[in-house]
Amino acid sequence: MFTYADNAATTKLSENAKKAMLPYFDELYANPSSIHSAGQKIKDDINKARETVAEAINASSGREITFTSGGTESDNQAVISAALLGAERGKKHIISTSFEHHAVLHTLTKLKKQGFDVTLIDPDLNGIVPAEKISSAIREDTALVSVMYANNEIGTIQPIAEIGAVCREKGILFHTDAVQAAGHLPIDVQQQNIDLLSLSGHKFHGPKGSGVLYARKGIALSRLIEGGGQEKNRRPGTENVPAIIGLAAALKESVENIDTESEQIRRLRDKVISGLLAIPDTRLNGDPEHRLPGNINISFEGIDGESLILLLDNIGISVSNGSACNSSSSQPSHVLRSIGVPQEYIRGTLRITLGRYNTFEQADYIISSVTKIVSYLRSFSSVFKKDGEEKLHAV
Amino acid sequence: MLYNDQIMEHFLHPKNMGAVRNSDGIGEVGSVHCGDVIRLFIKVDSGIITSSGFEVFGGAAAIASASYLTEAIKGKTLSDALLLANSGELDKALGGFPASRLKSAVFVCEALQAAIKNYYDNNGIGYDPFDFAIGCSLCDGCDF
Numbered sequence: 001m002f003t004y005a006d007n008a009a010t011t012k013l014s015e016n017a018k019k020a021m022l023p024y025f026d027e028l029y030a031n032p033s034s035i036h037s038a039g040q041k042i043k044d045d046i047n048k049a050r051e052t053v054a055e056a057i058n059a060s061s062g063r064e065i066t067f068t069s070g071g072t073e074s075d076n077q078a079v080i081s082a083a084l085l086g087a088e089r090g091k092k093h094i095i096s097t098s099f100e101h102h103a104v105l106h107t108l109t110k111l112k113k114q115g116f117d118v119t120l121i122d123p124d125l126n127g128i129v130p131a132e133k134i135s136s137a138i139r140e141d142t143a144l145v146s147v148m149y150a151n152n153e154i155g156t157i158q159p160i161a162e163i164g165a166v167c168r169e170k171g172i173l174f175h176t177d178a179v180q181a182a183g184h185l186p187i188d189v190q191q192q193n194i195d196l197l198s199l200s201g202h203k204f205h206g207p208k209g210s211g212v213l214y215a216r217k218g219i220a221l222s223r224l225i226e227g228g229g230q231e232k233n234r235r236p237g238t239e240n241v242p243a244i245i246g247l248a249a250a251l252k253e254s255v256e257n258i259d260t261e262s263e264q265i266r267r268l269r270d271k272v273i274s275g276l277l278a279i280p281d282t283r284l285n286g287d288p289e290h291r292l293p294g295n296i297n298i299s300f301e302g303i304d305g306e307s308l309i310l311l312l313d314n315i316g317i318s319v320s321n322g323s324a325c326n327s328s329s330s331q332p333s334h335v336l337r338s339i340g341v342p343q344e345y346i347r348g349t350l351r352i353t354l355g356r357y358n359t360f361e362q363a364d365y366i367i368s369s370v371t372k373i374v375s376y377l378r379s380f381s382s383v384f385k386k387d388g389e390e391k392l393h394a395v
Numbered sequence: 396m397l398y399n400d401q402i403m404e405h406f407l408h409p410k411n412m413g414a415v416r417n418s419d420g421i422g423e424v425g426s427v428h429c430g431d432v433i434r435l436f437i438k439v440d441s442g443i444i445t446s447s448g449f450e451v452f453g454g455a456a457a458i459a460s461a462s463y464l465t466e467a468i469k470g471k472t473l474s475d476a477l478l479l480a481n482s483g484e485l486d487k488a489l490g491g492f493p494a495s496r497l498k499s500a501v502f503v504c505e506a507l508q509a510a511i512k513n514y515y516d517n518n519g520i521g522y523d524p525f526d527f528a529i530g531c532s533l534c535d536g537c538d539f
């Protein structure tokens with residue numbers, strides 16, 4: 001049974017989003033910057049999409065929405081813009097967390113080389129960065145706080161509204177990478193005191209290569225590349241029209257159904273979690289309550305995650321390894337280490353991320369397949385203690 | 396695909412998994428901290444390997460290598476098996492490993508060397524340490 005359970009990596013394009021996009025591949029092809037009516041029609045449609053996105057996150061107007069090429073670009077532009085705004089006022093300190101996506105972390109590394117001072121806060125053992133840890137790191141020269149809404153690896157939800165409130169009170173810009181949260185957790189940029197927010201279309205059943213950067217009115221974004229005056233001078237280049245239309249349609253659909261859908265996915269998640277925790281010597285990583293509805297990050301002692309993933313793949317189940325590292329690196333995840341996952345467990349970590357199109361049948365299939373494969377791999381593991389056998393200590 | 400068909404075939408249908416009871420030599424290589432852990436067992440009769448098995452903490456490259464090598468050494472003399480461990484045979488037979496997983500294959504070869512050495516030591520058989528010192532030729536030029 002083909003079971004796609006890697007929805008944190010990407011999601012299937014929704015039928016509605018696809019239908020909305022199709023006309024923009026052929027009939028509606030004019031350039032939105034053209035002044036003829038065919039062009040202006042496209043411009044209007046983009047602006048409607050902008051309003052749709054603004055409404056979905058409760059922005060005060062579509063003018064606060066910039067369409068980008070994805071979560072990565074939005075993160076880069078948000079962090080760099082805020083850093084430059086800070087530097088203009090002599091503030092060159094940035095606070096973030098050690099488990100942000102590389103789109104944020106690598107941008108911070110670049111800024112560090114350019115003379116910014118960066119403080120990265122580690123999450124607590126439950127995978128959550130408490131607001132107090134952020135507020136006690138704030139200094140006179142802090143320009144920006146960037147904390148993700150939900151972590152892509154362990155799915156833990158961060159107290160962004162509290163962090164936003166702290167930042168607002170101190171006059172510090174607050175950016176949140178809401179790429180994993182959108183469509184699953186409520187987003188209200190006004191109530192949550194968010195100044196800058198990143199979204200990625202393909203994580204909520206929209207097209208790949210589409211993103212949004214929300215910037216509260218009055219926050220001047222810096223361009224990452226130079227060119228024409230598109231997107232109010234914030235993002236040059238002829239718009240990727242089908243992607244913009246698809247993203248807005250997908251976001252609208254996700255947000256309209258957020259309660260029922262999250263509940264349904266959460267039920268599947270909890271079923272899989274309890275099924276898998278019945279396997280001996282297994283642990284769930286990250287807070288069990290404050291986690292994304294679809295995220296299961298789970299470790300099995302004494303086996304290697306790669307073998308597990310490939311054997312699951314062989315029977316049609318697509319999941320990912322638990323670490324943020326790419327498939328060419330076998331370095332254990334720094335996230336898992338930082339939340340205290342023991343060495344004997346780290347390598348045997350799976351990230352199973354469920355979504356809209358998963359079924360109860362698939363949940364059962366995941367549980368029975370993982371259970372069988374874990375016990376098979378343990379039967380000839382060199383480090384897992386078998387029944388009645390002393391654990392042989394590997395060097 | 397990360398791995399070629401030969402490796403996947405051995406990985407999906409491995410032979411000789413598990414410890415060998417009353418084995419005559421055991422070799423263990425690796426560490427949970429920095430890579431795979433391979434334990435390789437041999438049973439020896441009049442200088443000939445009669446059976447072999449392995450336990451592994453590792454990915455597809457480790458399992459496929461151990462499956463291939465434990466099968467290939469059956470019926471071989473200890474010195475032929477040692478030559479096999481020291482040659483590039485494993486890499487060739489399995490059609491080449493991704494660079495990031497070569498270390499797993501090297502560990503398996505080293506585990507076989509260690510098992511043979513362990514057999515010699517257990518039985519007071521002398522050997523030329525140089526036979527074990529040259530390392531696995533897979534490792535030529537790699538920086539592990």
Ligand SMILES: Cc1ncc(COP(=O)(O)O)c(C=O)c1O
Nearest residue numbers: 070071072101103152179180200
């Ligand atoms: C938390 C987070 N931020 C940013 C990104 C990057 O988004 P995109 O793939 O649209 O560039 C991802 C997705 O990989 C993510 O999970």
